[in-house]
Amino acid sequence: MEFSPAYQRFQASKSMRKRDESSDQVSTSGIFNYSTEKVYGVNLGGWMVTEPYVTPSLYWAASPDGSEAKVPVDEYHYCELLGTQECHTRLKKHWETWIVEDDFKQIKKWGFNTVRFPIGYWAFAHLSTDPYCFGAEDYLEKAIEWSRKNGLKLWIDLHGAPGSQNGFDNSGLRDHLDWLETKAYTDLTLEIMYYIVEKYGGDEYFDVISGIQILNEPLGSSLNMKDLLTFYEKTYAQSRALGTTNNLIYHDAFMSAHYWDNRLSGDVSLETNFTIYRNTNNLTGNTDSTYYNGTYQNVIIDHHRYEVFDISQLSMTIEGHIQDLKTLITTFLNEKKPCVIGEWSAALTDCAFWLNGVGRGARYDGTFKATSKIGECTYSNDASKMTLKNKQETRHLIEAQLDLFNQTSGFIFWCYKTESAIEWDLTKLIELDLFPQPLNHRTFASVLSNEASIGxxxxxxxxxxxxxxxxxxxxxxxxxxxxx
Structure with a gap:
């Protein structure tokens, strides 16, 4: 087990600081209120957690013979193929250039108030077999500084867990789902989350950090949901035991609406014990158990909604998509906890290159897992091939989602930029006049009104x-x- 330099510096500074008894007084001043305030956000996807479809050139360049067959399928295999040192050299260049402070200024100028910052566990700690490199947390600190400077809020989003929580390439490790099956993996995730909350969850960050997301997209259908709930409960208990009251964000694990209504609710009295080094002292200094007695508060549910990862969705008309979304949002609005649509896009097909993974095609044109062909993939990576109908439907879908998702506590678009995946790229969509500017500008009648007239x-x-x-x-x- 190896912890990052930033992690170790923080722990060393803790041991040198005299305990401030006043820190035991819980503060709620300045916390973002999801019941009265709205999130208008964008995901900084593909930056600290790289994804092949977001930056295909980064992954192509790693292929030893230039063929797609040798392209690494995720960040784990990217670093494994290149070696940790070369991986760090290339990723550091990517980190330095992909998103800079001017991007935060632009996001604010476009009318957004929040950025979601995906980061993997490997930014903080490595298992003995991990090929990853350290350094990503330095850019989290930059992002926090740039957000604060430009009047933005920031979500810290733990996007990948050891062993993978979903088997997706965006977890860092594709086609594996070992996270809950191995106690050392869940213990390490608890350790990392304890550190994140202890370092960034305090009131000195309330003005900029509007929430800490415990884990992105655990795949509920393939996990033991009882074990996932236990993990969620432990993260809550250890976070509140630290004294922070900042918002904790929990992904819905792709469960149906209302699943979390009576979970993570009411009174909680929990003991968490995640000490990794039993015979010495783990880096959090948590040599024994962490106890918490209290109630659940400031718990936010994160729902993600895409229109393209199911054959039935891909076969829908634009009207069908919008009607489905209206029905879905109606159910979300009746949930007991505040919710945010933390990921969504403008995509009506899954045609973007490598969207389904390196070496995989698309459901839409029948090249993914022998699916039946629905249509041709034409414009997803080439805006010049968009027909007027393509543009109208894309704009219509975006406007409908903005109106519908705004009825919840807010939304966060995926993502800020890509190299060529138009429907997933806020920057390109705005350049093409497909994403409203300002955000409340409408070309189509509002989907919220049954009697919307041309006027x-x-x-x-x-x-x-x-x-x-x-x-x-x-x-x-x-x-x-x-x-x-």
Missing amino acids: QVSFNTKFIIKLELFVLILTIASTIFAIF
């Missing part, structure tokens, strides 16, 4: 020009027809 629709300049051109063509055509 309630705000048209943008480009749309008006196209409409006027269409009217002019019709006028000319009718004149010619009258002459003949």
Whole structure:
């Protein structure tokens, strides 16, 4: 087991600091209130947790012979193939350049108030067999500083756990699902979460950190949900035992609406014991157990919604997608805890290159796992191939989701930028006038009104020009027809 330099510096500084008894007084001043405030956010995906479809060039460059067959499928295999030192050299360049402070300024300018910061466990600790490199936490600290400076809130999102919590490439390790099966893995995750909350969860960060996400997308259908609930409860208990009242974000594990209504609720009296080094002292100094007696408070449920990872969804019309979303949001609004749509996109197909993983095709065109073909993949990585209908449907879907998701405690779009995956790229969508600017600008009638008239629709300049051109063509055509 090896802990990061940043981790060790923090623990060393703790031992040198005199305990401040006043720190035992719990503060709630300045905490982001999900019941009265809205989240308008964007995910900083592909930055500290790299994903092949977000930055395919990074992964292509690692292939020893330039072939797709040798491209590493996730960050674990990326570092394993290159070796830890070369992995660090390449990733540091990526970290330095992919997102910079000016991007935070731009996000604020576009009207967003939150960034979600995905980071893997390997930023903080490595198992003895891990090929990963350290250094990512330095950029978390930069992101916190840049967020504070530019008036943004930040979610810290533990995006990958040891052994993988879902088998997705975005967990760092594709096609594995060993996290809950191995006690050392869950213990290490608890250790890391204790550290994150202790370092970043205190009131000195309340002005900028609006929540700490315990774990991204644990795959409930493939996990023992009783064990997952136990893990969730332990993270809550150890966090509150530290004295923080900041918001703790729990992903729904892809369970149905209302599943969490009566879980993580009411009174809690828990003991957590996750000491890794039994015979000495773990880095948190938590040599014994952590006890917490109290009630659940400031618990937020994170729902993710995509329209493209199921054949039935891919076969829908735009009206079908919107109706499904309306039904879904109605159920979310009746849940007992505040919820945020922490991931969503503009995609209507799964055609973006490597979206389903390196070496895998798309369900939409029948090239993924022998699925039946629905249509052709054309524009997902090339905006010049978007038809007028493609653009209209993309804009319509985005506007509908903005209106519907805004009824909850807010939303966080996935993601800020990619190299070429248009429907997953906020920056490109805004450049193409497909993502509203300002955020409340609408080209289509609101999906929230059953009687929305044309007078309630705000048209943008480009749309008006196209409409006027269409009217002019019709006028000319009718004149010619009258002459003949």
